[in-house]
Amino acid sequence: MYDVVVIGGGPSGATASEDLARSGQKVAMIDRAGRIKPCGGAIPPRLIADFDIPDDQLRARVTTARMISPTGRKVDIPIENGFVGMVDRKDFDEFLRVRATAAGADRRSGTFLRIERDTGCTQVIYRDKASGEERALQTRLIIGADGARSKVARSEVPGGDRIPYVIAYHEIIEAPEAIGNYDPKRCDVIYDGRISPDFYGWVFPHGQTASVGMGSMVRGVDLKQATADLRAANGLSACKTIRREGAPIPLKPMDCWDNGRDVVLAGDAAGVVAPSSGEGIYYAMVGGRVAATAASACLASGRVRDLKLARQLFMHDHKMVFRVLASMQNAYYKSDDRRERFVSLCHDVDVQRLTFEAYMNKKLVRARPMAHLRIGLKNLAHLTRLVPAAYT
Structure with a gap:
């Protein structure tokens, strides 16, 4: 019997698992090993400090951001008294999972299938990656941190099947030295309807590699062609492509994060990606932390209403920022x-x-x-x- 089973091993799930394990809870983390989320990889200094991220996880420190308009206008914005840290999600997510395991979380590699309660106790059913067999974990509580199209959210939480999202796609390439329009010390954000009719494109350096991609909510947009055009415009067409990734990115926090019984959501599953910017890593990790806090409170008190603390704590600190960013996206x-x-x-x-x-x-x-x-x-x-x- 586990105190908590965390479904998902991204930044949100790994953070929740580590926090719970360090607080003395018996926790299992089910991770769909091998999946890498498409992401520009930008993290702020606040994340590095709050979550104790070592320097060796930073692939680059960017000190300038360039905004590019549809007519090619370029605005370079110096990042005064700070920097944007760049991570590669392939390495960063695994670092967080390993750290959670070292803290005491029981890591399971597999794919979540369903939640069962027929036996009088809550069981999480998943397909083990190594054997292909279905396995069951008994638990008191569940944290759903399984991404924007969360199976947990859809089956357990009202509104979980109606989260608006952008489809993001990017290519990780071998990055050259400064060439064409590419600068390894600068993040470029491209606001151009030819690249994305309703969001933006990006070129983010990761040291020896770079992330080039875009996102859109508009069906029918050719994400791969738009990314190819973006690479061509920056002189990056000839660079070797290391991997290609695509996934949804939610753009609005859900109104409810728990089922009033034994499930609470975290990260993308709860919709906590910043509108306008699409920034998600920091908010995912905060979401994992408040979900762990809510789960611990519920386990200690026996009151299921304590699961609502996750959303309350998050929105207390970030509601206004999300509201302002949503207004910017809707306006511009x-x-x-x-x-x-x-x-x-x-x-x-x-x-x-x-x-x-x-x-x-x-x-x-x-x-x-x-x-x-x-x-x-x-x-x-x-x-x-x-x-x-x-x-x-």
Whole structure:
């Protein structure tokens, strides 16, 4: 009998498993070994500090972000007093799983199938990767951290089958030294309807490799062709492709994260990827931590309502950031004209400073009210077309 079975071994599931094991709970983590999520791999200093990530996991430290508009306008934003850490999910996720196992979590490699309660106790049924046989784990609680198309969410939690998501695709390539438009010390974000009609494309350096990809909610978009075009535009067509990956990325936290009985969701399964930016690693790990906190509280008190703590704790700290980012996406990702205006707005020094202070610290910066006022007025001017898109 386990106290908690965690379904999923990505950043969210591995974090939850480690936290639970360190707190003395008997925990099993079911990981679908071999799956690598498509991801730009950007992590902020806040994540590195909060989750004790060693330097050897960072493949690069990026100090400049470049925003590129539909007309090719380029805005370089220096990351003052900080950096964006870049990780490779193939290595980073496994590091987190190994650390959870070292903390005491029982790692199982396999694919989650279903939850059964017919015998009077809760059982998680999964297919063991090595033998191909179905296995059962008895448990008191379950954390569903099995991704954007979560089987746990769909079967156990109201609204789990209706999470909006972007389909993301990227290619990990052997990265050259600085060549063409590629700079190994800069993250490029491309806002161009020819690459993505409703999201963006990216070129993110990972040291000896790079992630080149894009995402879209629009059905029928040729993700592979858009990525090929992106590589060509940056002089990266001839670089060797190491692997190709695609997966959904959710864009809205679910209204409910638990089933009021024995299941709580975490990470992508709960929809906690930041709108507009698509940033997910930090929020996934926070989601895993609050799910572990809620599970521990429930086990200690015997009150199933304590499972609701996961969403309450997360939204207390991040609701406003998600609301602002969702407003930005709704306002600026609708057309190339809007995207052009968004990149133009990024010329503003106040926008640059507040954006990266918020990114690195993971909270809205309130210290400069006049800067917020100026940004609000400029934002309004662009959205109402009072200024041309070329205005800076």
